[in-house]
Amino acid sequence: MSVRIRLKRFGTQKRPYYRIVVMDSRTPRDGRPIEEIGFYHPLEMEERQVNVRVDRIKEWISKGAQPSSTVRMLLKRKSISSKEEQA
Helix, strand or coil, X not given: CCEEEEEEEEEECCEEEEEEEEEECCCCCCCCCCEXXXXXXXXXXXXXXXXXXHHHHHHHHHCCXXXXXXXXXXXXXXXXXXXXXXX
């Protein structure tokens, strides 16, 4: 089972918000997550857009979870590096 850290979309049309979740890579985008570890509100002010549980993200990355490209960008914005960048 390959595990990904990716976004799960919520909100209404043209007013999206996302939860940052850990999911099996084969599940649909809005399927059942293994764990919810943060959120991303793209319409909020810059400092309130991203909220993550850093300890849980680091633990999942150490277990081999791969962040999606969008989540990797959000983590970089919060100064959290993924395993690929540390190597």
